[in-house]
Amino acid sequence: xxxxxxxxxxxxxxxxxxxxxxxxxxxxxxxxxxxxxxxxxxxxxxxxxxxxxxxxxxxxxxxxxxxxxxxxxxxxxxxxxxxxxxxxxxxxxxxxxxxxxxxxxxxxxxxxxxxxxxxxxxxxxxxxxxxxxxxxxxxxxxxxxxxxxxxxxxxxxxxxxxxxxxxxxxxxxxxxxxxxxxxxxxxxxxxxxxxxxxxxxxxxxxxxxxxxxxxxxxxxxxxxxxxxxxxxxxxxxxxxxxxxxxxxxxxxxxxxxxxxxxxxxxxxxxxxxxxxxxxxxxxxxxxxxxxxxx
Amino acid sequence: xxxxxxxxxxxxxxxxxxxxxxxxxxxxxxxxxxxxxxxxxxxxxxxxxxxxxxxxxxxxxxxxxxxxxxxxxxxxxxxxxxxxxxxxxxxxxxxxxxxxxxxxxxxxxxxxxxxxxxxxxxxxxxxxxxxxxxxxxxxxxxxxxxxxxxxxxxxxxxxxxxxxxxxxxxxxxxxxxxxxxxxxxxxxxxxxxxxxxxxxxxxxxxxxxxxxxxxxxxxxxxxxxxxxxxxxxxxxxxxxxxxxxxxxxxxxxxxxxxxxxxxxxxxxxxxxxxxxxxxxxxxxxxxxxxxxxxxxxxxxxxxxxxxxxxxxxxxxxxxxxxxxxxxxxxxxxxxxxxxxxxxxxxxxxxxxxxxxxxxxxxxxxxxxxxxxxxxxxxxxx
Numbered sequence: 001x002x003x004x005x006x007x008x009x010x011x012x013x014x015x016x017x018x019x020x021x022x023x024x025x026x027x028x029x030x031x032x033x034x035x036x037x038x039x040x041x042x043x044x045x046x047x048x049x050x051x052x053x054x055x056x057x058x059x060x061x062x063x064x065x066x067x068x069x070x071x072x073x074x075x076x077x078x079x080x081x082x083x084x085x086x087x088x089x090x091x092x093x094x095x096x097x098x099x100x101x102x103x104x105x106x107x108x109x110x111x112x113x114x115x116x117x118x119x120x121x122x123x124x125x126x127x128x129x130x131x132x133x134x135x136x137x138x139x140x141x142x143x144x145x146x147x148x149x150x151x152x153x154x155x156x157x158x159x160x161x162x163x164x165x166x167x168x169x170x171x172x173x174x175x176x177x178x179x180x181x182x183x184x185x186x187x188x189x190x191x192x193x194x195x196x197x198x199x200x201x202x203x204x205x206x207x208x209x210x211x212x213x214x215x216x217x218x219x220x221x222x223x224x225x226x227x228x229x230x231x232x233x234x235x236x237x238x239x240x241x242x243x244x245x246x247x248x249x250x251x252x253x254x255x256x257x258x259x260x261x262x263x264x265x266x267x268x269x270x271x272x273x274x275x276x277x278x279x280x281x282x283x284x285x286x287x288x289x290x291x292x293x294x
Numbered sequence: 295x296x297x298x299x300x301x302x303x304x305x306x307x308x309x310x311x312x313x314x315x316x317x318x319x320x321x322x323x324x325x326x327x328x329x330x331x332x333x334x335x336x337x338x339x340x341x342x343x344x345x346x347x348x349x350x351x352x353x354x355x356x357x358x359x360x361x362x363x364x365x366x367x368x369x370x371x372x373x374x375x376x377x378x379x380x381x382x383x384x385x386x387x388x389x390x391x392x393x394x395x396x397x398x399x400x401x402x403x404x405x406x407x408x409x410x411x412x413x414x415x416x417x418x419x420x421x422x423x424x425x426x427x428x429x430x431x432x433x434x435x436x437x438x439x440x441x442x443x444x445x446x447x448x449x450x451x452x453x454x455x456x457x458x459x460x461x462x463x464x465x466x467x468x469x470x471x472x473x474x475x476x477x478x479x480x481x482x483x484x485x486x487x488x489x490x491x492x493x494x495x496x497x498x499x500x501x502x503x504x505x506x507x508x509x510x511x512x513x514x515x516x517x518x519x520x521x522x523x524x525x526x527x528x529x530x531x532x533x534x535x536x537x538x539x540x541x542x543x544x545x546x547x548x549x550x551x552x553x554x555x556x557x558x559x560x561x562x563x564x565x566x567x568x569x570x571x572x573x574x575x576x577x578x579x580x581x582x583x584x585x586x587x588x589x590x591x592x593x594x595x596x597x598x599x600x601x602x603x604x605x606x607x608x609x610x611x612x613x614x615x616x617x618x619x620x621x622x623x624x625x626x627x628x629x630x631x632x633x634x635x636x637x638x639x640x641x642x643x644x645x646x647x648x649x650x651x652x653x654x655x656x657x658x659x660x661x662x663x664x665x666x667x668x669x670x671x672x673x674x675x
Contacts, residue, residue: 038450087641093449094379095644098581101574102640106633108571113626222570226461229454268465271458278455279443 009137010259011252016139016212018251019146023205024228025235025243026157027077027198033174033238034194036093040100041080043225044107045199049073049206050122050216051111057123066125070203077199078192086188104222111218119217122210129211142211147248149208153201154244161240166193174238223267227254230274236287245285327655332499339491348489351604356491358603359596361555364498366579366591367505368548373577374586374650375509376541377521379453381573382440383549385460388568389436390429390550391557392467395482396475398425403484408477415474422486426497426554433550434543436463441542445535457570467565479566487558494555501548506588508544517541582639582646590648597647602632 004011024046031039052072056065084103088096128142161167169190172180181187209224210216231250235242250273254266277284322329339356346352365383372378397420399407408414420428444455466472468479476482488494508514516537519527528534557563575598583594609628613620639646 036450038454084637084641088644091644094585095640097379097450097453098577099637099640101577102633102637105571105574105578106630106637109626109629109633113624113630116625219571226457226570230458233451233454264465264469268462271461274458275443275455278447278451282447282451 005136007256007259008135009139010255012134012137012139012143014252014255015248016143016146016251017209017255018248019150020205020209020212021224021228021231021251022150022244022247023153023201023208024224025231025247026154026201026240027195028229029232029235029237029240029243030170030194030198032232034170034177034191035085035096037085037096037100038229039198040097040225041084041103041107042198042202043221043223043228044104044111045073045077045080045221046202046206046209046225047111047216047218047221048076048107049199049203050210050220051115051120053207053210054120054122054216062123062125065123066207069207070200073203073206074196074199077195077202081192081195086191108218108222115218117218119215122214122216125207125211128208140212142208146208149204150244153204154240157197157201158240166190170194227267227270230270233274234277234284236284239284239286242284242286325655327659331655336492336495339495343491353491355596355600355604357494357559359599360491360494360498361552361559362576362579362595362599363592364501364555365549365552365576366583366595367502367588368545368552369576370580370583370585370588370591371505371509371517371548372541372545373580374584374591375514375521376517376538378445378538378542379449380456380542380545381453381570381577382437382456382460382546383576384568384570384572385456385463386433386437386546386549387553387556387572388460388463388467388565389433390553391563391568392476392482392553392565393432393550394425394429394554394557395485395563397428398422398485399482400484400486407482407484408474410480411473411477414477426551429554430547430550433553434547437543437546438539441539445538445542457573460568460570460573464565464568476565479564481562481564482557483562485557485561487561494559497551497555501551502588502592505544505548509588513537513540578636578640582636584646584648584650586650587646587648587652589653590646590651593653594647601635602628606632 024042027042027045028039031037031042049069049072053065053069056068056072059065060068080103084099085096088099128140128145130141131138132141132144133139134144161170169180169185170193172183172185173187173190177187210220213220227250228247231247232243233246234250235244235246237243250270253273254270257263257266257269342352365387369380369383372380396414396416397418400419401417404417405413440456440459444452444459447455467476469476470478472478509517516527516532519530519532520534520537524534553568579595579598580591582598583590583592606628609623609631610625611623613623
């Protein structure tokens with residue numbers, strides 16, 4: 001109880017950031033499930049969503065700039081897939097991954113060019129930026145909102161994948177890419193749809209994440225992106241509930257480590273966890289059995 | 295040749311020693327053009343250094359290019375020749391540069407450098423060449439230990455695990471408890487560095503030559519067999535674990551030496567600079583040069599450094615033609631153009647500059663001979 005009381009702010013921050021990682025990691029896990037591609041550019045799409053919000057809210061009221069941010073992010077995800085990944089569909093996996101790294105490099109450099117490398121202040125979104133006190137800790141309302149919103153979105157997504165036609169197509173493609181193509185699944189539109197969902201969730205995640213951290217820089221997406229990927233691997237890549245649980249575990253552990261005064265190692269911990277899970281149980285917590293990982 | 299020179303027991307006899315000596319002579323005679331070109335290259339650089347001011351961008355490009363060439367070739371050994379997709383290069387460079395810096399900072403400068411840690415706990419220095427080798431060895435030892443668990447993984451999982459290790463190494467080196475050795479997150483400086491461009495050329499040249507010799511040896515053929523088909527390679531009796539470990543360790547050794555050279559070039563080292571973005575840059579150099587081509591990697595690192603540091607600089611400056619302001623040109627535009635070029639290479643010229651081919655003197659001579667032969671024929675017709 002003593003531990004809980006002193007660490008409550010960190011645990012709350014962990015749950016909040018875990019929810020934000022969860023929203024990003026779904027994008028990774030769905031793309032990996034279908035294309036077997038680590039979409040290195042996903043973290044940067046998340047970063048672009050942050051900048052889009054900064055620039056849009058400077059000229060527009062909030063109720064227009066938020067939907068516009070989401071639309072821009074979704075479009076970006078769609079365009080990136082069409083331009084950088086679709087031409088390489090029959091190429092070796094390494095080429096697609098290099099292309100993803102190239103896109104990430106490109107997006108970071110573009111962001112650098114547009115902002116001249118300066119950190120930008122994220123706009124305050126009313127109500128969710130307000131303070132609230134829980135027990136002994138004071139925090140922003142966004143901390144409370146994030147896990148709730150995450151769960152609602154994840155349940156909606158799971159229902160979509162389970163009960164709709166496009167969801168069925170996605171599951172079929174994750175199981176067997178070529179056979180589902182032969183069965184008449186339009187793979188290109190399904191892949192685009194996957195990227196659209198991933199980018200949509202990343203945009204929501206960026207709204208919540210940057211409300212918490214308040215500044216956006218061109219490299220702001222790299223670390224959350226990598227951590228979300230680790231969360232996806234930890235939970236079992238291809239599994240959506242796995243990614244969400246993995247993200248919460250990583251978010252909470254990371255913040256408790258910060259609370260213990262080991263801030264230098266909060267990033268390293270995530271990667272240590274990744275390596276342990278890859279060596280000990282490469283399929284992750286909820287991953288299906290597969291032979292091509294190790 | 296070797297088979298002939300050994301007697302039945304495989305012992306090299308005095309008679310054979312002379313033969314080996316002769317074969318060295320004949321090797322030099324056969325490749326005299328190559329040796330002459332290398333000598334000419336060094337001579338040209340030496341002369342340029344006498345003529346041009348030391349601050350010329352050319353030397354920046356040549357120095358940094360030579361260092362990046364070494365690191366790119368070492369990454370190519372792993373990614374291109376062994377087929378192990380590793381993204382840990384920045385981490386091994388970090389180990390190399392820190393090892394070099396820690397053991398060469400002069401004793402009298404230590405109090406100033408380690409000002410927060412009472413002058414550090416290492417109270418001796420080693421000569422620069424020894425420190426360079428130690429840098430490589432330290433990186434290689436770490437790579438060996440990391441390789442034990444990680445090399446069991448494949449393709450993208452190996453990539454993400456090595457990337458993770460590089461990040462862990464970066465965090466550990468910034469840890470203030472290790473401050474007496476690594477100076478925490480503060481700069482390391484005042485260690486000996488080079489002024490002449492010949493120095494990085496010389497060190498990188500030796501290292502790249504060793505890598506090329508390795509690639510052309512039976513080990514190199516085993517690496518290529520593993521890259522092309524692991525199962526077939528194993529069936530032919532190649533010990534996969536051993537060869538992967540060997541390639542990983544050797545590649546990291548040279549990445550460590552490259553890191554030490556980079557430290558010398560920059561004259562300061564800080565762990566925070568060795569981000570995964572650095573690995574990505576080296577990977578892009580390898581891809582542009584052609585995965586599986588040593589000369590391609592060398593060529594593209596000079597091109598990469600030259601265009602990012604020198605040729606594309608004008609894109610960063612606001613330019614006016616008369617009173618007309620050229621649009622788009624502003625700080626950072628260079629990198630945007632640059633990344634577009636890279637994306638074009640990645641998407642449309644997947645082979646890079648060289649593919650898996652190599653530039654060799656023979657090939658160049660053959661090309662010219664063919665060209666002349668064609669001309670003669672045309673003249674005759």
